[in-house]
Amino acid sequence: MTGPDLEQLLADAVGLAEEAGPIANGYFRRRLDVHDKTRGAGFDPVTVADREVERFLRAELTRRYPGYGILGEEEGRQDADASRCWVVDPIDGTRAFITGMPAWGILLGLTENGTPRLGVMHQPHTGETFSGAPGLGATLRHQGKDVPLETRDGVRIGEAALYCTHPDLFDDAREREAFARVSRAARMTRFGGDCYAYCLLALGQVDLVIEASLEPYDIVPLIPIIEAAGGIVSDGRGGSAASGGFVVAAGSEALHEEALRLLALS
Amino acid sequence: MTGPDLEQLLADAVGLAEEAGPIANGYFRRRLDVHDKTRGAGFDPVTVADREVERFLRAELTRRYPGYGILGEEEGRQDADASRCWVVDPIDGTRAFITGMPAWGILLGLTENGTPRLGVMHQPHTGETFSGAPGLGATLRHQGKDVPLETRDGVRIGEAALYCTHPDLFDDAREREAFARVSRAARMTRFGGDCYAYCLLALGQVDLVIEASLEPYDIVPLIPIIEAAGGIVSDGRGGSAASGGFVVAAGSEALHEEALRLLALS
Numbered sequence: 058m059t060g061p062d063l064e065q066l067l068a069d070a071v072g073l074a075e076e077a078g079p080i081a082n083g084y085f086r087r088r089l090d091v092h093d094k095t096r097g098a099g100f101d102p103v104t105v106a107d108r109e110v111e112r113f114l115r116a117e118l119t120r121r122y123p124g125y126g127i128l129g130e131e132e133g134r135q136d137a138d139a140s141r142c143w144v145v146d147p148i149d150g151t152r153a154f155i156t157g158m159p160a161w162g163i164l165l166g167l168t169e170n171g172t173p174r175l176g177v178m179h180q181p182h183t184g185e186t187f188s189g190a191p192g193l194g195a196t197l198r199h200q201g202k203d204v205p206l207e208t209r210d211g212v213r214i215g216e217a218a219l220y221c222t223h224p225d226l227f228d229d230a231r232e233r234e235a236f237a238r239v240s241r242a243a244r245m246t247r248f249g250g251d252c253y254a255y256c257l258l259a260l261g262q263v264d265l266v267i268e269a270s271l272e273p274y275d276i277v278p279l280i281p282i283i284e285a286a287g288g289i290v291s292d293g294r295g296g297s298a299a300s301g302g303f304v305v306a307a308g309s310e311a312l313h314e315e316a317l318r319l320l321a322l323s
Numbered sequence: 324m325t326g327p328d329l330e331q332l333l334a335d336a337v338g339l340a341e342e343a344g345p346i347a348n349g350y351f352r353r354r355l356d357v358h359d360k361t362r363g364a365g366f367d368p369v370t371v372a373d374r375e376v377e378r379f380l381r382a383e384l385t386r387r388y389p390g391y392g393i394l395g396e397e398e399g400r401q402d403a404d405a406s407r408c409w410v411v412d413p414i415d416g417t418r419a420f421i422t423g424m425p426a427w428g429i430l431l432g433l434t435e436n437g438t439p440r441l442g443v444m445h446q447p448h449t450g451e452t453f454s455g456a457p458g459l460g461a462t463l464r465h466q467g468k469d470v471p472l473e474t475r476d477g478v479r480i481g482e483a484a485l486y487c488t489h490p491d492l493f494d495d496a497r498e499r500e501a502f503a504r505v506s507r508a509a510r511m512t513r514f515g516g517d518c519y520a521y522c523l524l525a526l527g528q529v530d531l532v533i534e535a536s537l538e539p540y541d542i543v544p545l546i547p548i549i550e551a552a553g554g555i556v557s558d559g560r561g562g563s564a565a566s567g568g569f570v571v572a573a574g575s576e577a578l579h580e581e582a583l584r585l586l587a588l589s
Contacts, residue, residue, distance in 0.1 A: 086528055152511055156484045157528030158519065159425070159449065183425065183449050218422045223514065224490065245418055248489065249515020253424065262352055262423030 060141070066167055067175045067190050071198075073117055074165045077110045078181030081148055084109075085182055086157045104155065107131055110147035110163060118143050130274050142168045146274040149178075150222075150251030159183050160253040166278030173299055176278035178256050187256040189285030195259055206286040208308035209261040214315045217264035219243040220254035227269045232303060235293070235320040236267055242319055255279040255306055259286035264308045265316055269293075271301040279306075289313045293322040326407070332433060333441045333456050337464075339383055340431045343376045344447030347414055350375075351448055352423045370421065373397055376413035376429060384409050396540050408434045412540040415444075416488075416517030425449050426519040432544030439565055442544035444522050453522040455551030461525055472552040474574035475527040480581045483530035485509040486520035493535045498569060501559070501586040502533055508585055521545040521572055525552035530574045531582055535559075537567040545572075555579045559588040 061069075084106035111131045118127055119135075126142035128134045136142075143165065148154050150161030159182040166176040175190035187206065189195025195206035219240060227233040240246040243265065250257070250266065252275075257263040259282050276298055280290045283306055293303035295317055305320065307313035317323070327335075350372035377397045384393055385401075392408035393401045402408075409431065414420050416427030425448040432442040441456035453472065455461030461472035485506060493499040506512040509531065516523070516532065518541075523529040525548050542564050546556045549572055559569035561583055571586065573579035583589070 086526065152513060155528075156486070156513060157523040157526055158513070158516065160515075220422070223512075245422075246489075247418060247422060247424070247515055249426075249513055250424065257423040260352065260423055262421075 063175060063190050064193055067177075067188060067193060069121065070165045070167065070175060070177045071179075071186055071188050073114060074163045074177045074179035075186055076117075077113050077147075077163050078179055080113055081106045081110050081154075081163060082181035085154060104148070104151065106154070107147045107151065111145055114143075114145050114147065114165065118145075128274060130272070140170050144168060144173075144274050144277040146252075146278065149275055150253070153249075153251045153253075158249070160249065160251040162252040162256075164252060164274065164278035166281065168277060168299065171299060173277045173280040176281040178252050178279060178282065180253065185256075187259060187282050189259065189282035191281055191284045193285065195282050195285035197256075197260060206259040206282070207261050208259060208283070208286050208288040209264060210287065210309045212264045212308060212312055214239070214242045214312065214319070215244060217243045217312060218262070219246045219265040219267065220250040220257070220263050221246065221248055221266065221268055222251050222254070223248055232269055232293075232322075235322055236269075238319045238321075239265070239267060239316055252279060255283060258288055258306055258308055259283050261286075261308065264312060266306040267304070267316065267320075269303040271304050273299060273301045276301055276304050291317070293317075293320055295323070329441060329456050330459055333443075333454060333459060335387065336431045336433065336441060336443045337445075337452055337454050339380060340429045340443045340445035341452055342383075343379050343413070343429050344445055346379055347372050347376050347420075347429060348447035351420060370414070370417065372420070373413045373417065377411055380409075380411050380413065380431065384411075394540060396538070406436050410434060410439075410540050410543040412518075412538075412544065415541055416519070419515075419517045419519075424515070426515065426517040428518040428522075430518060430540065430544035432547065434543060434565065437565060439543045439546040442547040444518050444545065444548065446519065451522075453525060453548050455525070455548035457547060457550045459551065461548050461551035463522075463526060472525040472548070473527050474525060474549070474552050474554040475530060476553065476575045478530045478574060478578055480505070480508045480578065480585070481510060483509045483578060484528070485512045485531040485533065486516040486523070486529050487512065487514055487532065487534055488517050488520070489514055498535055498559075498588075501588055502535075504585045504587075505531070505533060505582055518545060521549060524554055524572055524574055525549050527552075527574065530578060532572040533570070533582065533586075535569040537570050539565060539567045542567055542570050557583075559583075559586055561589070
C-alpha cells in the first residue's frame with residue numbers, strides 16, 4: 058500500500074467511528090420520524106441518525122483522505138475509481154436501533170482494489186468498539202480496556218452456536234432450506250444479532266453467522282475484524298463476501314467447511 | 324400489605340439485583356462448562372453463573388426477609404405457603420448469556436398471594452436496571468441517571484414492533500399459526516430479545532412481545548415493570564400471565580386487545 062500505513066488508517070477509523078457515536082446515540086431510544094424508503098412496498102426505516110452519521114463520516118473522510126473513494130449506505134458511491142475506498146454503514150441494524158436494542162453499530166471499513174483491509178464496529182450505547190485488520194490483530198475496546206479478539210477454535214457443527222438476524226432474510230426456498238440444514242445440525246440457533254453477532258464471533262462467543270440479502274457496506278467492515286481474529290467469511294459458495302448477498306462467517310476453517318458442505322449451494 | 328412497604332421492598336430488590344450483577348458479569352464472555360440439564364434430550368444450558376447468582380440472592384433474601392417464600396429457577400420453591408414470595412431468575416436468557424449477547428438479565432420479583440407486586444431486571448454488562456411496581460411507577464437506571472419508563476400509546480397493530488425470543492418457542496401448530504397471524508399484521512417482527520425485549524416495551528420502543536413455554540420466574544418479575552409503565556401482560560386468553568406459558572405483553576390496552584383478537588386462542 059502507498060500513503061498512510063494500515064496501522065494509522067485503522068487508528069483513524071476507530072477514532073472516527075467513536076466520534077460519530079454520540080451523534081447516533083443522541084437519537085437512540087428517542088421517538089423518531091421513521092421514513093419509509095420503499096414507499097409502502099415494505100418497511101425499510103431510515104432515520105435522521107443514519108443520515109447525520111454518514112454526513113459526518115463522509116465530510117471527515119473526504120477532508121482527511123482526498124483521492125480515496127467512499128461507499129455509503131445513504132449517499133452511494135463517490136470517486137468510484139479510487140483503489141482505496143472507505144465503506145460506511147452509518148447505522149447497521151436500523152431495526153435494532155429503532156426498537157431500542159443495542160445490537161446495531163456504526164460500521165467503517167476500507168477496501169484496497171476491492172479487498173477488505175480493515176474494519177471497525179462501534180456500539181455507542183454499550184461503549185464497545187470492535188476493530189481489526191489482518192496482520193495487525195483484532196481488538197475490543199470497552200470501558201477504556203483493550204482486549205484481543207480471538208475466535209473459538211475446535212468447535213464442530215454439533216457444538217456450534219449459530220446466529221442470523223432474521224429467518225426471513227433468505228431470498229428463496231433453496232436458501233431457506235440450506236440455512237435450515239445448518240441450523241438443525243448446530244447446537245443452537247439465535248436470531249436478532251445484526252452486526253453485533255459478527256463481533257461476538259470474533260470474540261469467540263458465537264461460532265457461525267449465516268445471512269443473506271446483505272449489501273456490501275453491511276459486511277465489508279466486519280470481514281477484517283473476523284479474519285484478524287482467526288475466523289473466515291465467504292459467500293455461500295466459499296468465494297469473496299465483499300459484494301454482500303449470502304454470507305457465511307465461521308470461527309475456524311474446519312467449521313466453515315462443514316457449514317459450506319451442509320449449505321450445498323455450490 | 325403488612326411488613327416492609329412496597330417502596331422499601333422495591334428499593335431492596337433493586338439493590339440486591341445490582342449487587343448480584345458482578346457475580347454474573349464475572350462469568351459473562353468467559354469460556355464456560357455448559358451443563359446439559361436435559362441430558363442429551365435438548366440443549367438447556369445451566370452455567371456456574373446461574374447457580375452462584377441464585378445462591379447469593381437466596382441467602383440475602385432468607386436473611387433479610389424471614390417468613391417470605393422464595394421461588395427460583397435453579398433450586399425450586401422454599402416456604403411455599405408464605406403469602407409473600409420472592410421470584411428469582413438468576414440469569415434469564417441463558418442462551419444470550421453464553422453467546423455473549425447482553426440481552427440477558429437478573430430477574431427479581433415479589434408476589435403477594437400470587438399477584439406480581441414489584442419487579443427488577445438488571446443487565447450488568449450495559450449497566451442498566453429496569454424496575455417497577457404498580458402505584459410506584461417504573462424506572463430505568465443507567466449510568467447513574469433515573470429515567471421514568473412509559474410504554475408507547477396509540478400504536479395500532481399495523482405500526483407495531485413485535486418481539487419474540489425464538490420462533491420455535493411455540494408448542495404446537497395452533498400457537499405457531501396464532502403468532503404468525505400477529506406477526507403478519509405487525510409492522511415488523513424481531514427475534515432474540517429475551518427479558519430485554521419486555522424492558523424495551525416498558526421503555527416505549529417495542530409494542531408487543533409474544534412468547535410461549537415460559538416458566539413463572541421468566542415473566543413474574545417483568546409484569547410489574549410493564550404494568551407500572553402503562554402496559555399490560557396476560558396469557559394467550561387475556562388471563563393472568565403469572566404462571567408463565569403463553570404470554571402476550573402490549574404497550575396499551577387497545578393494542579393488547581387487537582393482539583388477542585388475532586391470536587384467537589380463547
